[in-house]
Amino acid sequence: MALSSSSSSITPVVQSGRIRILKEGSFKQKCGGGGPIVYWMFRDQRLKDNWALIHAVDEANKANVPVVVAFNLFDQFLGAKARQLGFMLRGLRQLQSNLAQTLDIPFFLFQGEAVETIPNFVKECEASVLVMDFSPLREVRKWKEEICKRVGDSVAVHEVDAHNVVPLWEASSKLEYSARTLRAKINKLLPMYLNDFPNLQAPDKKWDGGYRTIDWDNIIADVIRKGAEVPELDWCVPGEVSAMEVLMGSKDGFLTKRLKGYSTDRNNPLKPKALSGLSPYLHFGQISAQRCALEARKVRNLHPQSVDAFLEELVVRRELADNFCYYQPHYDSLLGAWEWARKTLIDHGADKREHIYTKEQLEKANTADPLWNASQLEMVHYGKLHGFLRMYWGKKILEWTSGPQEALALAIYLNDKYHIDGRDPNGYVGCMWSICGVHDQGWKERAVFGKIRYMNYAGCKRKFDVEGYIAYVKRLVVGTKKRNGEILAGQTAKEVKISAI
Ligand SMILES: Cc1cc2nc3c(=O)[nH]c(=O)nc-3n(C[C@H](O)[C@H](O)[C@H](O)COP(=O)(O)OP(=O)(O)OC[C@H]3O[C@@H](n4cnc5c(N)ncnc54)[C@H](O)[C@@H]3O)c2cc1C
Numbered sequence: 001m002a003l004s005s006s007s008s009s010i011t012p013v014v015q016s017g018r019i020r021i022l023k024e025g026s027f028k029q030k031c032g033g034g035g036p037i038v039y040w041m042f043r044d045q046r047l048k049d050n051w052a053l054i055h056a057v058d059e060a061n062k063a064n065v066p067v068v069v070a071f072n073l074f075d076q077f078l079g080a081k082a083r084q085l086g087f088m089l090r091g092l093r094q095l096q097s098n099l100a101q102t103l104d105i106p107f108f109l110f111q112g113e114a115v116e117t118i119p120n121f122v123k124e125c126e127a128s129v130l131v132m133d134f135s136p137l138r139e140v141r142k143w144k145e146e147i148c149k150r151v152g153d154s155v156a157v158h159e160v161d162a163h164n165v166v167p168l169w170e171a172s173s174k175l176e177y178s179a180r181t182l183r184a185k186i187n188k189l190l191p192m193y194l195n196d197f198p199n200l201q202a203p204d205k206k207w208d209g210g211y212r213t214i215d216w217d218n219i220i221a222d223v224i225r226k227g228a229e230v231p232e233l234d235w236c237v238p239g240e241v242s243a244m245e246v247l248m249g250s251k252d253g254f255l256t257k258r259l260k261g262y263s264t265d266r267n268n269p270l271k272p273k274a275l276s277g278l279s280p281y282l283h284f285g286q287i288s289a290q291r292c293a294l295e296a297r298k299v300r301n302l303h304p305q306s307v308d309a310f311l312e313e314l315v316v317r318r319e320l321a322d323n324f325c326y327y328q329p330h331y332d333s334l335l336g337a338w339e340w341a342r343k344t345l346i347d348h349g350a351d352k353r354e355h356i357y358t359k360e361q362l363e364k365a366n367t368a369d370p371l372w373n374a375s376q377l378e379m380v381h382y383g384k385l386h387g388f389l390r391m392y393w394g395k396k397i398l399e400w401t402s403g404p405q406e407a408l409a410l411a412i413y414l415n416d417k418y419h420i421d422g423r424d425p426n427g428y429v430g431c432m433w434s435i436c437g438v439h440d441q442g443w444k445e446r447a448v449f450g451k452i453r454y455m456n457y458a459g460c461k462r463k464f465d466v467e468g469y470i471a472y473v474k475r476l477v478v479g480t481k482k483r484n485g486e487i488l489a490g491q492t493a494k495e496v497k498i499s500a501i
Pocket of ligand 1: 266275276277278279280282283313314315317318319321385386387388390391394415419421422423424426427428429430431433434
């Protein structure tokens with residue numbers, strides 16, 4: 001795949017550093033004569049503040065052709081269940097209607113393999129340019145390579161980093177060692193990239209190729225049935241509007257109402273509201289991190305420490321995770337650990353463990369540690385474990401399994417299955433940090449962990465009210481089970497009624 005920066009004689013609306021040309025197309029666009037610009041949306045599932053969509057509209061206006069958005073729903077993507085797919089599809093349903101109403105852009109939903117559906121669609125509508133957003137994950141990169149081969153010589157393929165504030169390839173061209181090494185590079189580029197978005201207008205040329213009706217109700221019902229093992233969440237409302245409400249809402253918005261506590265309470269699992277709660281929206285691209293950063297900067301004078309800490313997580317840590325997954329091919333394996341960490345983990349691989357638990361025991365929160373069990377249950381039933389406890393949770397898995405590779409595989413399996421924000425670079429790096437010391441330093445050597453940072457129950461007790469947290473999760477689980485039971489009972493009653501008609 002040839003990579004080069006976009007070059008255009010007209011000043012582009014999107015900074016050229018944000019765009020990579022994955023493939024030059026031989027098609028010579030006759031003004032107004034060609035097919036549409038197709039935006040294959042994957043990671044940035046929003047209309048607002050979306051550089052990939054802005055670029056697609058810009059390219060379309062230059063060539064006087066329409067824009068269409070295409071989305072491919074995979075039969076299987078990294079084990080997503082009802083929880084994640086329901087959230088995503090409900091967000092996409094809103095997006096389809098917003099795109100049509102405000103920008104007159106059609107949204108096509110395909111099902112199956114993107115390497116087939118997207119090139120077929122590009123051919124069918126005779127598109128000249130295919131725009132893609134960016135993800136560092138290996139599966140997505142493989143599909144992109146294949147799609148570039150399959151779309152035919154005439155079609156150009158542009159990739160736009162619409163997820164990171166500083167485009168990944170601009171921030172750094174190599175695997176960064178730690179937050180310290182990336183922070184300086186990002187900070188240097190923020191004046192260039194952390195600026196406001198242009199106001200997106202409907203493309204000049206409208207699409208007249210017809211729409212395909214999407215049977216959202218049936219598609220959503222189907223994924224919920226197939227992924228019922230991990231049910232949807234009722235506390236986290238999908239979509240761009242809800243995402244902005246979580247960030248800026250007048251009732252309970254993070255920047256408007258909860259910001260103050262971020263600097264003081266964000267490591268207290270009994271105060272989950274001190275965190276922004278944005279990770280589900282950021283993961284599915286229902287909100288732009290750049291929008292969050294811009295809005296946070298505006299209120300920095302009110303709570304400077306909170307804003308600085310939030311920007312560190314939102315920009316530096318999050319973009320560091322993308323850096324790791326992009327430049328480290330073994331981002332979810334012991335092979336991806338630094339040499340010192342791999343050595344220490346191997347050296348201590350045969351150390352005697354006090355407990356060894358099976359996958360089933362861990363999944364069912366059946367360990368001798370009530371704090372870990374509560375953490376696992378918060379993840380299973382609430383779908384978002386508090387950030388501080390994610391670290392403790394991951395480290396204990398290292399302590400209780402036969403070795404680091406097994407620990408890592410189990411942590412990723414559980415993380416991705418139950419977290420609403422799972423299957424994300426942050427998740428792979430979070431597990432790698434906890435178990436393999438990625439982006440961390442060596443600590444005092446001890447059994448099992450070697451030089452990997454250690455966390456224990458007593459340390460947690462010093463930091464927060466552990467008993468209070470365990471009681472809080474108990475209430476949470478009872479409430480969730482009751483509501484899910486009621487929903488199931490409601491559904492069964494409805495089904496009985498329908499079958500009786
Ligand atoms: C073992 C483990 C597993 C994790 N799994 C995931 C995961 O699957 N998905 C996920 O998004 N995050 C994951 N994290 C990182 C972090 O715990 C969550 O991003 C955070 O708890 C989400 O809640 P929030 O948005 O309310 O956090 P806030 O503190 O409000 O943070 C705002 C945003 O900053 C980013 N951020 C915060 N902490 C980190 C971090 N440590 N690394 C990278 N980015 C960060 C996230 O995008 C987050 O949404 C994991 C961490 C660990 C240790």
